Amino acid sequence: MIFRLNQSSGIPLYLQLMEQVKHAVETGALREGDQLPTIRKVAEDLVMNPNTVVRAYRELEHEGVLELKHGSGAFIKESGGGRAGVIRKARAVVQSAVERLMLLGLTEDELRRAFENELAQARAKTAIGKSSRG
Amino acid sequence: MIFRLNQSSGIPLYLQLMEQVKHAVETGALREGDQLPTIRKVAEDLVMNPNTVVRAYRELEHEGVLELKHGSGAFIKESGGGRAGVIRKARAVVQSAVERLMLLGLTEDELRRAFENELAQARAKTAIGKSSRG
DNA sequence: CAATGTGTACTAGTCTATCGATACACTATA
DNA sequence: TATAGTGTATCGATAGACTAGTACACATTG
Numbered sequence: 001m002i003f004r005l006n007q008s009s010g011i012p013l014y015l016q017l018m019e020q021v022k023h024a025v026e027t028g029a030l031r032e033g034d035q036l037p038t039i040r041k042v043a044e045d046l047v048m049n050p051n052t053v054v055r056a057y058r059e060l061e062h063e064g065v066l067e068l069k070h071g072s073g074a075f076i077k078e079s080g081g082g083r084a085g086v087i088r089k090a091r092a093v094v095q096s097a098v099e100r101l102m103l104l105g106l107t108e109d110e111l112r113r114a115f116e117n118e119l120a121q122a123r124a125k126t127a128i129g130k131s132s133r134g
Numbered sequence: 135m136i137f138r139l140n141q142s143s144g145i146p147l148y149l150q151l152m153e154q155v156k157h158a159v160e161t162g163a164l165r166e167g168d169q170l171p172t173i174r175k176v177a178e179d180l181v182m183n184p185n186t187v188v189r190a191y192r193e194l195e196h197e198g199v200l201e202l203k204h205g206s207g208a209f210i211k212e213s214g215g216g217r218a219g220v221i222r223k224a225r226a227v228v229q230s231a232v233e234r235l236m237l238l239g240l241t242e243d244e245l246r247r248a249f250e251n252e253l254a255q256a257r258a259k260t261a262i263g264k265s266s267r268g
Numbered sequence: 269c270a271a272t273g274t275g276t277a278c279t280a281g282t283c284t285a286t287c288g289a290t291a292c293a294c295t296a297t298a
Numbered sequence: 299t300a301t302a303g304t305g306t307a308t309c310g311a312t313a314g315a316c317t318a319g320t321a322c323a324c325a326t327t328g
Contacts, residue, residue, distance in 0.1 A: 012285080012286060012287090013286080013287080014286080014287085022247070038303080038304065038305090039304075039305065040303085040304080040305095048287080048288090049287055049288045049289075050288090050289095050305095051286095051287065051288065051289085052286080052287055052288080054305075054306080055286085055287085057305090058306095063243070068304095068305060068306090069294095069295085069304085069305075070293075070294050070295075070304075070305050070306070071293080071294040071295030071296075071303080071304050071305065072294085072295060072296080072303090072304060072305080073303090073304060073305080074304095074305080086238050086239065086240065087240070087244060087248065089238060090235050090238050090240055090244070090245070090248045091248055091251070091252065093231055093234050093235055093238075094231060094235070094248045094249050094251075094252045095252050095255075096231075097227055097228060097230075097231035098249075098252045098253060098256050099256070100227050101224050101227055101228070102256060104220050104223060104224050104227075105220065106220065106221070106224055108253060108257065109197070110221065110224070111224070111253065112249075112253070113156070114221065114224045114225050114228045115228055115232075115246075115249055117225070117228075118225065118228045118229050118232045119232060119242060119245065119246070121229075122232050122233070122236060123242065146315080146316060146317090147316080147317080148316080148317090172273080172274065172275090173274075173275065174273085174274080174275095182317080182318085183317055183318040183319075184275095184318090184319095185316095185317070185318060185319085186316080186317060186318080188275075188276075189316085189317090191275090192276095202274095202275060202276090203274085203275075203324095203325085204274075204275050204276070204323075204324050204325075205273080205274050205275060205323080205324035205325030205326075206273090206274060206275080206324085206325060206326080207273090207274060207275080208274095208275080
């Protein structure tokens, strides 16, 4: 597992790290039980402070993506039954929707707004309120 | 046009303002040429600094939602052909997609991620890159 | 021109997010 | 028990976001 950061993107380093771990999990590059690179190793490789890596790992733990074991390391956590499969299906749905939306000639911002609006609506109606898998 | 802010929501006041103006435009409560409430009036009504209102209005101008006329006021701008109608159609598409996704049991975060991923894909392939209508 | 209403520009304070330095505590291994 | 490898905790520096105070410039009306 190797990470690549864009120092000048304006996106916080710890978020970039989180993003890459999540992506690796979703694509299957990282599986349940796999150990992630050491905090110190990542920090060294990417020439950054260990604390920043800690932040990424801790948030990922809080989201239920991985588990930190004091003195041992960081490990990918079971995400609960064919979650990866579900996410793949979801992608298909989203993809077709996005395609149709682009045909309507919406800008990316408008598209995102429409999405967020719906999400807010849905949140109000249903019980998906709890964000993340905590 | 009356605005309502949530001081303790953690969401920046100027963003809340922007949100409400956009929503009013999308629902038709505000139409092309309509004058928005004065910067000072909004600031007074909501007990906040005029500069914060300015920020909201300026960003909306930058996004092409309204137009600021020095000495005259702020006015809703034509958004180009039946844009409102298009946006309404888009909403329907998004709504059905979101509903299906929720049935899959995705959390809000996962849903958002899937959406952003697709958006990034689409951006790479097509020419919708330019965000906002500027 | 005067008066009033409008947006604009400049400056500064405060708070938070982000990242870093460093020392501590747990675990595994021999 | 010693040692090396791992995550943890606490504090500080810095930059940027957000909001505010105040004075300026333009437009409209009479």
